[in-house]
Each structure stands twice: as C-alpha cells, then as structure tokens.
Amino acid sequence: MVTGRNQLSLVNESDLQLLATTQYNTFLSENKVLKSSSSKEAATVDRVGARIANSISKYYDSQGKGIILEGYKWEFNTIASKEINAWCMPGGKVVVYTGLLPVTQNETALAIVLGHEIAHSIAKHGTERMSQAMVQQLGGMALEVAIAQKPKETQDLFLMSYAIGSQVGAMLPWSRQQETEADKFGLIYAAMAGYDPREAIPFWERMSTASGANPPEFLSTHPSDETRMRKLRQFMPEALKYYSPRN
C-alpha cells in the first residue's frame, strides 16, 4: 500500500507487532534508557519523534489510508551508547543511540534519520525479510506457531530482519530497493513534520565521513554512496512539495 509494489508477506502484522513489543521491552531493559525529563538528548528525540509520528498519522488519515498505521503505538526511546545507530520496529517502536547525535548535529538531520527508519517500518521492509527468513529457515511455519515452538530462533530471525543489535551475529543488509524506498519516504515524512528534507544531503555526507575506515553497523546496513546521493537529489523536488517550515 505504501511502496506500490508486490511484497512477500507471510507473517501477520498484528503477530509481528506483538513480538516487536516484547523484543522492544527486552531491549530497553538491557540498555541504559535516558529519560526526557533529565536528558536533553532524550527530550529532543521525543520532540522530533512525536512531530513526525503525528504528521504521518494525520497524513494517512486524510488520505483515507489510516489502516497503514493500524496497531501503531508509537514509542521513542534514547539509549546511552557510543554506537551510531537508530531503528524502528513494527508498530512504531523506535530507539535512537546517543552515538548518532554528534553526527546528526541538529534536529532536522535527526528527523531525516527517524523518517528513514520509520519508513522501513511503514513500508513493511522487515515484514518482507522476516517472511523470507521464515521460509528459508523455519520452512514457512506460521509466526505464532514459530514463537511457541522455536522461540529463540524466531526472536533471532526477528532481530536480524529488523537490523537490530549485533549480538545475533550477521545482520541482513537492507536491499538497495528497500534503502531507496526508505530514503524517499523518509524525506517526505521529515518534510511533512516541518523539517527541511534538503538537510539529508549534508547529513549523509557527515555520516560517510564519520564512518571512516570502519563503518558502523548502521552504515553497513545503510550503504552510503554516489547512487544514494544522486537519488536523494532526484527525490528532493517531490519531498519539498510536502515541506513547509515550522514557525
């Protein structure tokens, strides 16, 4: 419905959201979560996240496509970690690592990253990868059966499918097509929330510099290259149609 292409979807979205909620809470319990009442970083993430989430909800409602966000219960959390990373699980469960913030440097660039990660979730990229993984590794078992019978394997497949955490070993990189879609819709989502999408160009350049010789996991799943920059520039006129600056 969002991407306009046929996508493999063998897992039920509400089962996936249920699994995501469990995995999200486990992740938060194992990491140092910053409170927005005492951390400026967390307050910023909350503010930018809420603006984007509200804008996306309003937009899809106004298009009669509110079903796209069915079951979404947005949560934005910031964890203390040197890692340059951020992700969004199904149902709108977002984590930003503080290591990302010196690279984003400003709220607009943070909005670009959040838009991108949220776009992976709304475009159901993880659902696609989870479906493929379930076929390849669990013989196409239904998700609720897999959770009951092979909980550990299912959780690992989930974390791999959503590019979360390094403890599960090799992560699946997002495909070039998924990256392109996340970049495109990410720009639009940031623009809708009143953030200038043009910030994406200097941001991804900073990201590329920050990674140096040892790209962080975030970058190994989000390849930064000439093609990406060219495509971002191609998308820009469309994204700018959704943009009006906040007061």
Ligand SMILES: [Zn+2]
């Ligand atoms: Zn991505």
